[in-house]
Amino acid sequence: xAVVSQHPSWVICKSGTSVKIECRSLDFQATTMFWYRxxxxxxxxxxxxxxxxxxxxxxxxxxxxxxxxxxxxxxxxTLTVTSxxxxxxxxxxxxARDPKGNEKLFFGSGTQLSVL
Amino acid sequence: QQQxxxxxxxxxxxxxxxxxxxxxxxxxxxxxxxxxxxxPGKGPALLIAIRPDVSEKxxxxxxxxxxxxxxxxxxxxMDSQPGDSATYFCAATSGGGGNKLTFGTGTQLKVEL
Numbered sequence: 001x002a003v004v005s006q007h008p009s010w011v012i013c014k015s016g017t018s019v020k021i022e023c024r025s026l027d028f029q030a031t032t033m034f035w036y037r038x039x040x041x042x043x044x045x046x047x048x049x050x051x052x053x054x055x056x057x058x059x060x061x062x063x064x065x066x067x068x069x070x071x072x073x074x075x076x077x078t079l080t081v082t083s084x085x086x087x088x089x090x091x092x093x094x095x096a097r098d099p100k101g102n103e104k105l106f107f108g109s110g111t112q113l114s115v116l
Numbered sequence: 117q118q119q120x121x122x123x124x125x126x127x128x129x130x131x132x133x134x135x136x137x138x139x140x141x142x143x144x145x146x147x148x149x150x151x152x153x154x155x156p157g158k159g160p161a162l163l164i165a166i167r168p169d170v171s172e173k174x175x176x177x178x179x180x181x182x183x184x185x186x187x188x189x190x191x192x193x194m195d196s197q198p199g200d201s202a203t204y205f206c207a208a209t210s211g212g213g214g215n216k217l218t219f220g221t222g223t224q225l226k227v228e229l
Contacts, residue, residue, distance in 0.1 A: 006159070034216070043205065043219045044160070093159045103148040103209060105217060107159035 002028045004096050006108030013084055014116055021079045021111045023094030029074035030096035034105070035067075038091040047092075050077040084115040120208050122220030129227050135193040137223045139206035142187065146208040150217070151180065151191045154203045163204075164191070196227045 003026040013019050023033055031052045036044040048069050049057040056069035066088075068080040081088050092111045098104035121140045129135045139149075147168055152160035166173045166180040166189065173180045179192040193200055206220040 004159075009157075041222075041224070043221050044217075045219075046216055049216065091157075095159075103211070104150075104162060104165070107152075107161065110157065110159045112157065 002026075002096070002098060002106045004030075004094065004106045004108040006094055006111055008111060009109060010112040010114070012114045012116065015085055016083055018080055018082045019084055019113060021081075021092055021094075021113075023077045023079070023096070023108050025075045025096045025099075028096075028099035030077075030099070031074060032097050033071060033077040034095045035069060035077075035079050036093045036095065038093060038110075040091075044093060047079075052077075081113065084113070086115045089113055089115045120206060120218050120220040122206050122223060124223060125221070126224040127226070129193075129196045129225065131196065131198060131227055131229050133196050133227075135196045135200065135225055135227070136190060137204055137206070137225070138188065138190045139208075139220050140186075140188045141208050141218075143208070143210070143218075144187070145210040146218075147211060148209050149180070149182065149189050150207050150209075151178075152205045152207060152219075154205065154222075160205060193225075196225075198227045198229060201226050 005024045007022045033050040035047045038044045047062045050069045050071040052071045058064045071077040095105045095107040150165035151163045153163045154160040164175045164178045166182050168184045177194045182189045204223045207217045209217045
């Protein structure tokens with residue numbers, strides 16, 4: 001199946017700083033990528049849909065000014081957590097749609113963010 | 117209407133046994149039902165998926181049973197192995213939803229020797 005690479009796999013930062021997470025589709029072009037957030041022992045919650053060349057679509061309750069999404073190319077989407085606070089500590093996961101056009105989604109390996 | 121209810125929350129099965137995880141949904145527009153396996157610290161990986169036009173799909177030791185009238189579907193893991201110990205999520209989406217998956221709450225499976 002298609003490979004989605006996410007980097008970094010974990011990051012620790014100080015409160016008030018910004019953190020950028022990258023999501024790359026390695027062997028295919030992804031016009032749409034999705035960003036999820038997962039708390040320990042909980043389900044995945046969709047944060048936003050990232051569309052190449054246009055603005056991301058955010059889910060209700062997700063602060064777009066805090067979670068900046070950029071999808072500047074067909075193989076890269078980035079999520080920047082701005083002015084991070086301890087409550088932003090979570091596991092962030094991206095996914096991309098199967099390039100064959102079906103409903104399959106391939107997920108990155110996730111990024112564990114810890115804000116001190 | 118967008119919820120997908122999953123049970124049990126956790127499950128312990130003996131090696132060689134059958135693991136069964138159940139999900140139920142309300143939104144009749146859902147037309148694609150995947151199951152994902154997630155190991156600690158990793159992203160989910162697609163295991164198997166089904167569309168509502170079939171009642172069962174089998175891939176190796178994994179089988180999805182689908183009951184459209186009851187709006188329920190389940191994952192059966194035959195001959196469960198310790199390596200199957202992971203968290204399993206059911207999910208649902210509709211074509212018109214732009215592939216926005218709605219995930220179940222997850223089932224933590226432990227397969228004991």
